[in-house]
Amino acid sequence: MTEARKRDSLAIGAVRRDFAPWLDPNAKPLIRFESVTKRYGDFVAVDNLTLNIFEREFFCLLGPSGCGKTTLMRMLAGFDEPTSGRVVLADQVINGIPPYRRPVNMMFQSYALFPHMNVEKNIAFGLVQDGLPRQEIRDRVADILRLVQLTPFAGRKPDQLSGGQRQRVALARALVKRPKVLLLDEPLGALDKKLREETQFELMDLQVNLGMTFLVVTHDQEEAMTMADRIAVMDKGTIKQIAPPGQVYEQPSSRYVAEFIGDVNIIEGKVSAVESGRLRIERADGLGSLLIEAPSEITTTMGQSIAVALRPEKLVLHRDAPAGATNLLSGEIWDIGYLGDWTIYLVKLESGKIIRVSRANASRFVEQPLTWDDKVYLTFAPEAGVLLTQ
DSSP states (O other): OOHHHHHHHHHHHHHHHHOOGGGOTTOOOSEEEEEEEEEETTEEEEEEEEEEEOTTOEEEEEOOTTSSHHHHHHHHHTSSOOSEEEEEETTEEOTTOOGGGSSEEEEOTTOOOOTTSOHHHHHHHHHHHTTOOHHHHHHHHHHHHHHTTOGGGTTOOGGGSOHHHHHHHHHHHHHTTOOSEEEEESTTTTSOHHHHHHHHHHHHHHHHHHTOEEEEEESOHHHHHHHOSEEEEEETTEEEEEEOHHHHHHSOSSHHHHHHSSOOEEEEEEEEEEETTEEEEEETTSSOEEEEEOOTTOOOOTTOEEEEEEOGGGOEEESSOOTTOSSEEEEEEEEEEEOSSEEEEEEEETTSOEEEEEEEOOSSOOSSOOOTTOEEEEEOOGGGOEEEOO
């Protein structure tokens, strides 16, 4: 990495760290969905949804197929109209305004490049349609080609490019019109894993450098967690949680969010005692209890059914039962998955429940490695468990 690139990366990192307009009560959202509902006959794709997105935010709509995320994006783009409610952009209600008159641009998953045009003409197409002066078109196209590092490929046609290069052409064509908001529908789905990971960081850098608002639709959790300032987790036309990636992962608001984002173990139980701000949870399988940190926003009663969410990396594997462990589970290794940087262990508890544990492979060699059918013990800190009441 060059010194200039290092300086740029440091500057971008500082911008992303300090950016949180949603915490400012005086900040005005750039985009507002106000009680928006979209029906297709009897099917409700978006159900009375309210959402604010701020200027310069990299916002992600995340959810399974059919949850309403693409419908929401299409209503902002103007390809669909709400059945009820308002879509507001920069203080203007845009219901009924055709797509070509909205200051947004959309990059489709298929890229939709013109095969008979070279890269330069593909990028310039929208500007030509808008009737901009030729010199301005040339200048804008040259600038965006430099930005997406495609200047040497300006004369090539799409079939002469790699998948990653075609993705950049589609991105450049969307950006060259300088929209207020760029909409990206599964933008990296056609790329292989390594290229997809590289492009995620390139998109983040590009978005900060342009100072533009990005709205991304994806079902890829890793993609959303890497790129977004905030994530809206959707299900059945509603939003289950809106928060920065770390908060969504570490403090899921519901069982649905906990199970949808990343890997998680769910242990059922009932509240049996309160001990110095911590809850004692009797396991539903009758094989002991757990002590879990009790957040102030959760109100519980004795005997209340509750679930404890445990991320696999928060669990520690032991060959022998550690003395004085606060939270202890025991079982046998049922299966092992070696991923290089991590090893995944599936541990079968005495109750028959399978618990997933991940361990970082920090050393090339491990003395007495754990293997199938080994008896093991699992421990975790009280603050590692997340209490879920819904």
